[in-house]
Amino acid sequence: MQQRKAIVLAMFGTTVEAALKGLLTIKTAMETAYPQTPVRLAFTSNQIRRIWRKRATDPAYLQAHPDIPQDILAIQGILAAIANLQDQGFDTLIVQPTHVAPAEEFHDLAAYVRGLASIRTMKPRWRPFKTIALGRPLLGAYSLHRAYADDIRIVAQALAEDAALAKSHDAALVYMGHGNQYFPSGGLYLEFAARMRQFYPGVLTLIATVEGFPSLDEVVESLRLHGVRRVMLKPFLIVAGEHATRDLVSPEEDSWQSILTREGFEVIPVIKGLGEETPLVQIFVAHAAEAAADAGVELD
Template sequence: MRKITHKKAAAVAMAAALSAALLAGCGSTAATTDSVAESTSTAASESTAAESTEETADESTADEAAAKNCADLIDAIYVQERTADTDARCEAAKAAWDALTDTQKEMVEGENADPEYFGRDTGDASKDDPRNEDEIGENELLVVSFGTSFNDSRVADIKGIEDALQAAYPDWSVRRAFTAQIIINHVQARDGEKIDNMQQALDRAVANGVKNLIVQPTHLMHGAEYDEMCEAVDEYKDKFESVSIAEPLLGEVGSDASVINADKEAVAAAITAEAVKTAGYDDAAAAAADGTAFVFMGHGTSHTAKVSYSQMQTTMQTLGYDNVFIGTVEGEPEDTACEAVIEKVKEAGYTKVVLRPLMVVAGDHANNDMAGSDDDSWLSQFKAAGCFDSVDTQIAGLGEIADIQQLYVDHTKAAMEALNG
């Protein structure tokens, strides 16, 4: 309707110009003709400019609408509950993204949607294995992880643990489940890889006629996710002849910060050795002599299991790693908050800092909260403190460390022994 209006206005302007020129007939015919031509040309230019402006506005509106539609579809699958139409929603979101121009993709913005949801390169998903095959036999080892949408980390960390377990126990079929539906949807929509959630995995085990089920979580501790996993398994216990749930990485929690165990000691030694080696030192003592501190950033939790982070700090000190510090993204416990850890490292006199995740995977928290470019990332905050000569990051999950994988193998062995006992 707006284009018709502009054309009418242009036509009126041209007619008015022509009439004015003819009525002004005090000059020569040539002058009159020139005047008419000039007036007509001006009116035509104004009409073209008006139409061009309108077309630009229409294109901008169309870009915004297309970007918003895609953002809405992404937000619709950024949920923790799977429904009957989840698969269709995942397909629709990806189709909407693929239909966008590069300009429109940069405009995608929603409650949780942004251009990186589909646009960020996190590695080759084809290298992963969702481990959701059927006809697997009577013995299943279900490896339960929170999950990550970072493909390279999923392959190195989660698949790395699963592969180690399969190699250690060839008579058991290793299968996968993620507890984060948000991540499952992300991977499915972007990469076409379908990973089972807990209910799907347990239903699949029942349908496959599994008799003996061992559940090995890759979770760090006995936190909220571990509790939810146990509740889900409990609902299916009567569908199997035997079920056993293995310990998470850090083992039993303990009553206070002073209580440590063999699992925490093994984890502390393994992750410190890996960080020290990656940084180019022979051992932690050599790094300390060079003024280098290592800061491991965990997630943090309000769950009572948060004392595990304090216990890990105690473990580091017990093992003589005075230049190793434990922090958390959430700042729970309080003394693990970024600003608190900065003060600890500063007071201890270290001038060089290496940041590394205390997480099974190197996903969003490691890449953004720890090593991101935003002002609130740990890397940025440590640099902004102005008291360190250098601040470096090691973006690698715990799951790719061989000694960590062996701990999961050991925990599974204990669960098997409990199953048989």
């Protein structure tokens, strides 16, 4: 029987209008790569979806922001997006996360997909899905078939322009990751930074996180150890949303830019999400294709 295939992009989401570009760029790249396969968006953050639902019913907001696409105004959670596709007759789904690390959000998403894939009916033809497969986050996931270390190397290679820009300013490159106080994702971030230093030895690349380890304090210590005086700050986040505009470079005294400036560093901010970087976006496209291939599905 012919499969009806679709891709669901599972994104944390953002409420910052300007940051939507990073998310929509990923969707456009996926549609370009697989023009015969419908692509749907889903936001995994309950709070962000609530904000968009409120905005979608506010005439003043809609008038002030006429360029917000309907995909965003009508955004759904992952379960609702999948249910709608199933109701429309799609029985083969590739769920591709745009999360950076295989941490809390990804594990919740994986639990949803496993649960849906486990559904059995008395008559096999009434199963809701022939196939539902889950792709890997940016920095990979736990797999016996696709080593996460390879994914980290690919990400580091894709960020050559960041290293070149930092080098042109004679600056260290400091990324802001999200992190998690309850999930040990710090090792992945540190391995990524180590690969950046390996590939681009002329640039000191470091990473800290908003939550958990490594913290900005560790980065400051490393900068002092290496005698660095100039720092290029950039979000290691899919979108340059609230963390980038508030925690990274706002004039507030606890922003990273303010802290580093007080510590005596010259700071060069680059406010651009990873979703706006074409080489990074193509990694998500490749991860979707690999998840499909592992499940015996060909995207077209």
